[in-house]
Amino acid sequence: MKKLFVPSLFFLLNVAFVISQEIPSKAWQIKTALMAVPDDYKEGAKVYGYDVEGNFTTLQEGTNDYIALADDPRDNKFSTAAYHLDLEPFMARGRELKAEGKEFKEIFDIRENEVKSGKLKMPDKATLCVFTGTVNQETKEIENPYVRYVFYIPYATGKSTGLPTTPTPPGHAWLMDPGTHRAHIMITPPKK
Numbered sequence: 001m002k003k004l005f006v007p008s009l010f011f012l013l014n015v016a017f018v019i020s021q022e023i024p025s026k027a028w029q030i031k032t033a034l035m036a037v038p039d040d041y042k043e044g045a046k047v048y049g050y051d052v053e054g055n056f057t058t059l060q061e062g063t064n065d066y067i068a069l070a071d072d073p074r075d076n077k078f079s080t081a082a083y084h085l086d087l088e089p090f091m092a093r094g095r096e097l098k099a100e101g102k103e104f105k106e107i108f109d110i111r112e113n114e115v116k117s118g119k120l121k122m123p124d125k126a127t128l129c130v131f132t133g134t135v136n137q138e139t140k141e142i143e144n145p146y147v148r149y150v151f152y153i154p155y156a157t158g159k160s161t162g163l164p165t166t167p168t169p170p171g172h173a174w175l176m177d178p179g180t181h182r183a184h185i186m187i188t189p190p191k192k
Helices: 002-022 026-036 085-099 104-117
Strands: 046-050 056-060 066-069 078-084 126-135 142-152 173-176 184-187
Touching: 026 046, 026 056, 026 066, 026 078, 026 126, 026 142, 066 085, 078 085, 085 104, 085 126
Parallel strands: 046 066
Antiparallel strands: 046 056, 066 078, 078 126, 126 142, 142 184, 173 184
C-alpha cells in the first residue's frame, strides 16, 4: 500500500504543477476576455476566469452591464465570450450543470424546463459575443481574431421573426433553436 501511495502522490503533485503552469496570468486572461466585449462596454465589464489551480473565479468586478468569460485553459482552442448581465442566471445555471457532469442535451432540457416553470429567469432578449483566434505561442498575442454574434430571443420562431431556421451564408442572420428557451439569432460575419 505504501509503495503505491508515494508514486501516486508524486504523480498528483506533478499534475498539479503542470496544470498551474498552464493557467495564463490574471492580466492576460482579463485582456483577452475583454476582446469579446463591445467597445462601448469594455471599461467596467466583469470578467470571470481561472485562478492558479484552474478554478473558475471572478478576475475583475464589473460596473456596467457586461460580463466577459476568459478562455478555458483546459481547451486547446482559444475562445472568449461576453454577454449582457441579464443572461447571467442562464449562463451560471449552464456552468453549474456542466460542473455536475451533465452533457449538452441534458443541460438544454433542464434549462428548458426551468425556464418554462419560471424557476430560471431568462430575459426576453439579450446579446452574446464570441471571440475566437489563435494564440501566438511566442508573443501570446491573439492572431486571426474573429467575432460571432448571438441575440437571444426566447421562444422566437422563423414565423415570428421572418428569419430562416437553417444556417445561412456568412454575414446573413438565421434563427437557431427556434421555439425554445434558447432561440437565438446567429450572425456569423465572413472570415477575412
